[in-house]
Amino acid sequence: MEDSAWTETMSRFRDHLVAERDLAPLTVRNYLSDLKPLRDFMSSRNVEAFSVLDRRAIRGYLSWLHQLGYERPSISRKLSALRTLFRWLNREGIAEHDPLPPRGSFKLDSRLPRFLSQDEAAKLMDAPDPTSPKGIRDRALLELVYATGLRVSEVSGLNMDSIDLDTRELRITGKGSKERIALMGLAARNAVKTYVQEVRSTVASLDAGGALFVNRYGGRLSQRSIQKAVRGYAARAGLGTRVHTHTLRHSFATHLLEGGADLRVVQDLLGHASPATTQVYTHITKTEARKAYMAAHPRARGRARTEERESPSSPTMR
Numbered sequence: 001m002e003d004s005a006w007t008e009t010m011s012r013f014r015d016h017l018v019a020e021r022d023l024a025p026l027t028v029r030n031y032l033s034d035l036k037p038l039r040d041f042m043s044s045r046n047v048e049a050f051s052v053l054d055r056r057a058i059r060g061y062l063s064w065l066h067q068l069g070y071e072r073p074s075i076s077r078k079l080s081a082l083r084t085l086f087r088w089l090n091r092e093g094i095a096e097h098d099p100l101p102p103r104g105s106f107k108l109d110s111r112l113p114r115f116l117s118q119d120e121a122a123k124l125m126d127a128p129d130p131t132s133p134k135g136i137r138d139r140a141l142l143e144l145v146y147a148t149g150l151r152v153s154e155v156s157g158l159n160m161d162s163i164d165l166d167t168r169e170l171r172i173t174g175k176g177s178k179e180r181i182a183l184m185g186l187a188a189r190n191a192v193k194t195y196v197q198e199v200r201s202t203v204a205s206l207d208a209g210g211a212l213f214v215n216r217y218g219g220r221l222s223q224r225s226i227q228k229a230v231r232g233y234a235a236r237a238g239l240g241t242r243v244h245t246h247t248l249r250h251s252f253a254t255h256l257l258e259g260g261a262d263l264r265v266v267q268d269l270l271g272h273a274s275p276a277t278t279q280v281y282t283h284i285t286k287t288e289a290r291k292a293y294m295a296a297h298p299r300a301r302g303r304a305r306t307e308e309r310e311s312p313s314s315p316t317m318r
Contacts, residue, residue: 002048006039009050009094016088034081037065044224050086050095058082058099068223069151069246074175115250120239121146124248125187127233133199134216138229140188140195141213141221145230145245147188149252149270151175152245156223158212165193174271182269 010032017028041061047053065075082100089095116124125142129135145155154172162171168189170182184192192212204211205218213221227244234243249270256266 005049010035012092013085013088030077031081031084034078035085037068037070037078038082040224050089051097053095053099054097055099067227067244067246069153069244069249114242114247115254116239116243116247118255120237121248121251121255123237124233124239124243127237133203136191136199137195137213138233140191141226141229142233142248143188143191144184145248146252147184148172148182149249150182150245151249151271152223152226154271155213155226155245156221159210160196160212161210163192163212165189165196172271178271180268180271 014028014032017023017031023031038061041047041064042053044064045057045060047057062075062079065078070078079100086095086098086100090098125139125146128138128142130139141155144150148170150158150170150172151174154174157173158170164170168184168186170184172180172182174180196212200212200214203216203218204214209220211220213226215221215225230243230245230248231241234247235241253266253270256269257263
């Protein structure tokens with residue numbers, strides 16, 4: 001869809017929300033903000049009109065939001081805005097059908113988030129070519145995301161003045177414009193330092209706006225480019241193509257908890273507003289612990305007891 005068509009449609013939709021539904025200015029702004037990712041999705045899929053969106057496309061959109069790092073409550077809110085939009089589009093004749101099923105029919109993915117093992121994470125870190133400018137940049141990118149658990153939007157938005165290589169701290173502006181401090185280890189610090197000194201200093205342009213990670217033209221590296229890079233290196237490392245920046249975020253949190261970190265500390269580092277959001281990672285570690293126990297302990301499945309019964313030398317009780 002062309003920018004002019006999107007802008008005109010959103011302008012008319014805004015008028016509907018204000019004049020007909022009499023919504024407060026803040027509510028109207030939230031509606032429009034929740035619809036912005038749909039514009040990016042349609043552009044990335046070359047969807048030219050709302051009428052082309054079907055139920056399969058909407059499911060793809062929700063999955064895409066999850067891959068970008070949106071949490072379930074945020075996706076639910078965007079789905080609600082989408083319902084309101086399509087009711088209006090149908091009424092206005094802009095779309096002939098509503099691709100959204102009745103409320104409650106869409107079940108958002110409730111499976112535990114995927115994460116990499118520590119060995120898999122190491123393979124991913126080693127995937128970029130350390131002899132090329134792009135490889136040096138991308139090694140720094142991967143190391144930083146894994147070391148900090150940042151969302152893809154937070155990585156793309158990082159500026160040079162947000163990071164202190166001496167103290168290994170980053171000042172992050174997360175969701176809701178909330179600021180927090182993220183930490184990074186030596187591997188990430190060294191990779192970022194090498195990138196800044198050897199690559200960024202030679203390509204960054206004034207258009208970068210002080211961005212930490214820049215593309216080959218010197219402009220800020222986009223979220224889409226970051227996701228594409230992560231998928232590409234995951235495939236190169238033999239990890240498949242379903243690895244995203246959020247997979248590294250999940251891995252960051254899981255490995256911290258496996259190492260004994262307090263849940264509240266992990267919550268603060270991730271920038272979660274509620275501990276309930278972070279709680280899912282305790283389920284992951286418990287699940288993995290159970291798998292390890294069942295696979296390794298000699299009596300986990302009654303194997304030892306069976307072997308004792310079958311052994312001719314086993315003593316009998318008198």
